[in-house]
Each structure stands twice: as structure tokens, then as C-alpha cells.
Amino acid sequence: MSFDIPCPVNYGGVIDVFFKVKALAERGFKVHMHCFEYGREHSPRLEALCYSVDYYKRDMSFGKLFDKLPYIVTSRISESLIQNLLKDDYPIILEGLHTCGVLLDQRMNGRKIFVRAHNVEHDYYQYLAETEKNLRKKLFLRLEAKKLRKFEDVLAKATGILAISSNDYEHFKKKYDNVYLIPAYAGFDKVDVLEGQGDFVLYHGKLDVSENYHAAEFLIKEVFAGSDIKLKIAGMNPPRHLVKIVENQPNVELIENPDDDTLQKLIRNAQINILVTAQSTGLKLKLLNALFNGRYCVVNDKMVEGLDVNDLCVVANTADELKTVVADLMTKPFVEEQVAIRKSRMDAFYNSSRATDKLVELLV
Secondary structure, three states, rough: OOOOOOOOOOOOHHHHHHHHHHHHHHHHOEEEEEHHHHHHHHOOHHHOOOOEEEEEEEEOOOHHHOOOOHHHOOOOOOOOHHHHHOOOOOOEEEHHHHHHHHHHHHHHHOOEEEEEOOOHHHHHHHHHHHOOHHHHHHHEEEEEHHHHHHHHHHHHHHOOOOOOOOHHHHHHHHHOOEEEOOOOOOOOOOOOOOOOOEEEEEEEEOOHHHHHHHHHHHHHHHHHHHOOOOEEEOOOOOOOOOOHHOOOOEEEEEEEEOOOOHHHHHHOOEEEEOOOOOOOOOOHHHHHHHHHOOOOOEOHHHHHHHOOOOOOOOOOOOOOHHHHHHHHHHOOOOOOHHHHHHHHHHHHHHOOHHHHHHHHHHHH
């Protein structure tokens, strides 16, 4: 059950949902998809992949803001969903705390229900509150973080919790016994990196999320301002203030709402994929994308916290460190030997087939 329609596959959360469904379908599972809709079109691609797809309108009415439950949860509670789930006795995967209103319904007692934990949600929302510029959104995010911290106890009702990263696994393991590490699904099974040399650095992310637009601002103002190195920033729904910042930097280009093909070409053709974050939550799917498909990958320590990157990335934290690393790597072609090393180390770092083996074992 998905918090959103996971197609098009163009931001972190839905990427994991879609390719997890695809992996299960390829293993012979008949997937009955239930997903909430609020702005995205019904998906023929998803419907072709699944045995059935049901859509439910998310109730985003103003009054939901004052519910004791988190808004992301109460806006996704649906009687028609429960009625459809009661028609069979299949195992259920709930994507995120967002869809865990199902666990509150006594009619679902005794069902095999797993929760895919995409983040430690209250930590994530607290961070978003701290970095949000809009006062109204900041107040909402603070309140939501408090509600999510309390609501997380509902996970005790789940058959199992599927943590997405080792850090998250350790968090949930302190409170629950039924926790399993199932790494993120990124849709990539093999390294496909171009040899040679690009002439730009790429940062990409969902730009209407404060975590990402703050990272973009930091790179523009602190790392690339006044440089002759080209920085391209690509992502969905950039805020107006970010657009204005880019307009004043001749070496920076903003690519708004790129489609999948455009984004993948940018990742593959960049000399460096640069990924920084101020919050170490989950396993960043854009990191996996860059490692499977991009040349050099430069990150800060929070982007890879809890991960053994085994020299797959170059880690730099301060603006000065990033400037030095970027200037150095821009002069070095990515050669055949480096592609071979990436291929050998990525299999140990991330293997979706092994993740699916574990997931199937839990479901059957």
C-alpha cells in the first residue's frame, strides 16, 4: 500500500515503492496495489505491472490538521481501503508511517502486515521544520514531528518493520524485536558508467524539500560562487528564491522538473555528481543512482553515515574541502580501471536481488 501513486518514478520514496513492486512481480507475486492519489495521474505503467490497482482520494481537508494523529496519517485513513483489504487474507506491506492508520483498525488484527520504514519520520520532520523558511510550514512541520514521535509506537502492532538503512535499523531495533534491514530499491542492477570526462558538476534532488534546496543554496553560495566550474542543479519544483539565486550566478544552470531520461543523461554525463545533506536519514536513492550511473561521486559524511562506501565516494565536508576536491577531480578522466572497480565494489555495497530474497522469505 503506497502513500502516493508510485509512477512516474521521479522522487525518492516512490522509487523504492515502484521497484520493490517490480521485483516482487518478477518473482511471480500477484501484487494488489492500493495507493493514495493527490495530484498524480492514474498510471497505466503501474497497472500493467500489478495484478490490480486501486486508488483512494487522500482527504486533505483543513480540519485534518487538528486531528490528534499526524496529518500524513489521518489524511490517508480510508474505509473503502479497509473494506478492500478485508476481501482477502494476503500479506500487506504498508509504505511508511503515512499508511499505518491501517494498524489502528481492529478488523486488521491477525493479518500479516509489514511496515516499510522510509525514515525515522519524526527526526526527518523535525529537521525539515528547522530548515523551512516559510513560518506557516515551519509550525506545521514542528507539530507533525511531535505527533509522529508519539504515533511511531503503532509499529508494535506490525508483523515486521522493514528498515531502509543500517542507521534506521539500529533506531527501530532499540524498541522492537521484529526489525529487518531491506535496503532501498533504486531500479538499478548493474553499473553503467561512461568512461571519459565531463565538463560540469551535477546536484539533483526534489527541490521543494527544504533539505534539498538548502543543499543547493550551500553549493551555489559557498562552493561554486565565483568559480569557472559549471554547476547544474536539476530537480522538481524549485522554490522561487532558489531560482533567483541561480539567476545571479553565470556558472550555475537550473534544470526544472527534468523527465527521467533527461535526469539520467545528466547523471551519466556529469564529471562529478555532488550530493550533500545536513541530515543523515534513510539511504539516499540519489546516491545509489549516482554510483550506478555516474562518474565521480562527491559526498559529505552525513550523506553516507552508517554506510561502508569502500572508496566508492570521495568524502568532503566543508566548503573549502569541497572546492579542493571538485577542482582536482574535474581534471581527471574516469577510466576503464575505475569502472571495473565500481562494478566489483557495488555488488558488495548494494544488491537488490539479495534484498528481494529476504523480503520474499518474510512474505511467504
